[in-house]
Amino acid sequence: MYEHIAEHIKSIRNELPGNVKLVAVSKFHPIEALMNAYEAGQRIFGESRAQEIQPKHMQMPADVEWHFIGHLQTNKVKQIIPYVSLIHSVDSEKLLEYVNKEAQKAGVIANVLLQLHVAKETTKFGLTDEECFSMIENGLLDSLANVRVYGVMGMATNTDDTAEIRKEFHTIRSVFDTLKTSCFSDKEYFKEVSMGMSEDYHIAIDEGSTMVRIGTSIFGAREY
Numbered sequence: 001m002y003e004h005i006a007e008h009i010k011s012i013r014n015e016l017p018g019n020v021k022l023v024a025v026s027k028f029h030p031i032e033a034l035m036n037a038y039e040a041g042q043r044i045f046g047e048s049r050a051q052e053i054q055p056k057h058m059q060m061p062a063d064v065e066w067h068f069i070g071h072l073q074t075n076k077v078k079q080i081i082p083y084v085s086l087i088h089s090v091d092s093e094k095l096l097e098y099v100n101k102e103a104q105k106a107g108v109i110a111n112v113l114l115q116l117h118v119a120k121e122t123t124k125f126g127l128t129d130e131e132c133f134s135m136i137e138n139g140l141l142d143s144l145a146n147v148r149v150y151g152v153m154g155m156a157t158n159t160d161d162t163a164e165i166r167k168e169f170h171t172i173r174s175v176f177d178t179l180k181t182s183c184f185s186d187k188e189y190f191k192e193v194s195m196g197m198s199e200d201y202h203i204a205i206d207e208g209s210t211m212v213r214i215g216t217s218i219f220g221a222r223e224y
């Protein structure tokens with residue numbers, strides 16, 4: 001049932017430029033599927049439900065890096081902090097403050113990306129570019145000692161209009177570039193642009209993605 005996973009991983013890897021990391025989005029998939037990917041050399045896995053992180057962390061080898069990619073409720077932050085190496089989906093100032101607070105309690109630095117809202121759908125979470133800039137200009141980031149902002153993340157509109165998708169990824173990359181040359185010019189670690197999923201990762205790479213989050217093209221359709 002899982003025999004194609006290794007093949008999918010290999011063919012996607014062959015398409016990725018050297019500076020682009022592959023996050024295998026394993027939400028809803030069982031450990032057997034993840035192990036097939038692991039055996040093909042995959043080490044970064046993305047999950048979007050807080051309750052899946054800890055059990056999967058327990059069952060998978062210790063050198064797996066867990067990334068949280070879904071909308072994160074403040075009351076779930078504590079549950080994932082010990083296990084995740086990057087949270088892609090910090091979509092509000094309140095959540096950022098919460099992550100800082102829980103990281104402080106746990107005695108760790110939480111690595112995060114700021115999720116930008118660029119898609120046309122109102123259901124997609126994220127910060128507008130104004131919110132992003134004002135948060136930083138207010139000095140908020142400097143006051144949060146237990147979070148480190150590694151870059152930005154975004155999702156394009158779910159559409160067949162590739163010009164629209166390209167435009168949205170272009171916007172995400174430009175917000176990143178502006179942040180990089182203004183607020184983060186002295187922060188070497190601010191270098192990640194997480195964008196691109198199964199349907200649109202080729203366009204995302206063209207537009208300057210450094211991290212693609214791919215589920216369906218690796219593991220097949222999810223059963224909810």
Ligand SMILES: *Cc1c(COP(=O)(O)O)cnc(C)c1O
Nearest residue numbers: 025048069197198213214215216
């Ligand atoms: C599920 C999910 C993905 C992967 O989507 P596919 O279309 O299966 O590749 C990527 N990013 C986020 C935020 C997701 O929730």
